[in-house]
Amino acid sequence: MIxxxxxxxxxxxxxxxxxxxxxxxxxxxxxxxSLDAFELAGVVQRHPLEKGRSLYALAAxxxxxxxxxxxxxxxxxxxxxCDTTAIEAAAKKRGFTQLTHVLEIYGLCPTCTHx
Ligand SMILES: [Zn+2]
Ligand SMILES: [Zn+2]
Numbered sequence: 001m002i003x004x005x006x007x008x009x010x011x012x013x014x015x016x017x018x019x020x021x022x023x024x025x026x027x028x029x030x031x032x033x034s035l036d037a038f039e040l041a042g043v044v045q046r047h048p049l050e051k052g053r054s055l056y057a058l059a060a061x062x063x064x065x066x067x068x069x070x071x072x073x074x075x076x077x078x079x080x081x082c083d084t085t086a087i088e089a090a091a092k093k094r095g096f097t098q099l100t101h102v103l104e105i106y107g108l109c110p111t112c113t114h115x
Contacts, residue, residue: 001034002043002058011047011055039100048102070109079105 004020005012012020018031035056038044045064047055050071068077088099 001031002038005044005056005058008057011057013053013055017056040098042100046102048104050104050106054102066103066105068109069104069106070112071106072108072112075109075111077109 001017001021004017014028014031014035017035018026018028021031035044035046039046039056042059044056045059047057047067049055050069063080064082066079066082068079069075082103084101084103087101091099
């Protein structure tokens with residue numbers, strides 16, 4: 001599974017990944033469980049989409065980042081900055097460990113705003 005993510009230069013959905021691994025070889029639940037484990041270990045980064053689906057990418061080849069998504073035309077821009085220090089500090093204060101986060105920002109791009 002990691003190999004498939006490593007060979008892909010775009011983030012993949014769990015279903016696409018499942019198809020590439022081979023639906024007869026592993027079941028869907030195994031794919032999701034593995035992805036959860038990889039996410040927790042920081043091996044993959046999950047990019048949630050607004051409709052509830054997620055895309056997965058290898059964290060090593062694709063540095064941790066977030067996206068700006070236009071709600072109207074679907075344009076996706078990459079945001080390289082990520083500062084969740086304050087939120088993570090608050091989570092740690094409450095005794096949470098092994099922290100990960102998912103964050104995507106939705107809005108209207110300049111073209112859709114002025115168009
Ligand atoms: Zn747009
Ligand atoms: Zn982040």
